[in-house]
Amino acid sequence: MNTSRQIPHWRVVAASVCGTSHLKNKQLCQDAHHWQILPDNILVVAAADGAGSASMGKLGAMVAVETAIENISIKEISGRTLIDDDAVRSLLLEAIIAAKKAVEEEAVACEKQPLDLASTLIIAVATPEVVAVAQIGDGVAVARDAQGNLIALTMPDSGEYINETVFLTSPTALDAAQLRVWRQAIVNVGVLTDGLQMLAMNMAVGAPHKPFFVPLFDFTANADDKTVAKEQLVKFLRSDRITQRTDDDLTLIIAALSN
16 A cells, blocks of 8 residues: 655646637737646746737747746756745745846837736745745736635735736836735635626625635645646636626636646
């Protein structure tokens, strides 16, 4: 009999879908996401929402998430790297700076202004013992601990005025970045763009909505077939239950530790 303890590994189900308002206007989905599982059971995820006012917001969002993940993955980090809070914050800030620079360089290459490629950006790094998040702009990052408690790691940053979001390409982006390191035994991480935040959060008290997250976390923990799971997530995001309450582009990344 094999009595060796199985080490939990990350299962991730993620999707970005076009909002009904964009479909009606024959526009592209402005959201993008990217994720990777690094050695030492380190999960890195990123999500971005291209600004509706930006002519190339989709491109900016894609460049941002891919650059952020690449910047972290090439550093060959380990669990020991993440022991120190300052090191974790530096890791996330460097990824944001790299993403900002890459988007600005892409703007030059396209003969556009950086604001034409404006997007939000959320980056999360997680192990079973710690989750750290950096966020610029709207959207939410959530974790669930081993006791089943949900915590909002970040909250949407809509700027000083209504509908005024700080974007990655904004001059004040780095000053406005939310950084959070949360050390607790965790079993789930969820990241979403602003199209879902009114459904996923009780904004009045800044708390994650359990009936939204818990079924999704449990679904991901039991998702053996990645392709089928992603199809089911896309179907959920396109369902009447969601589209009757939001017409925006939607990105959802759900991660679960599973044996």
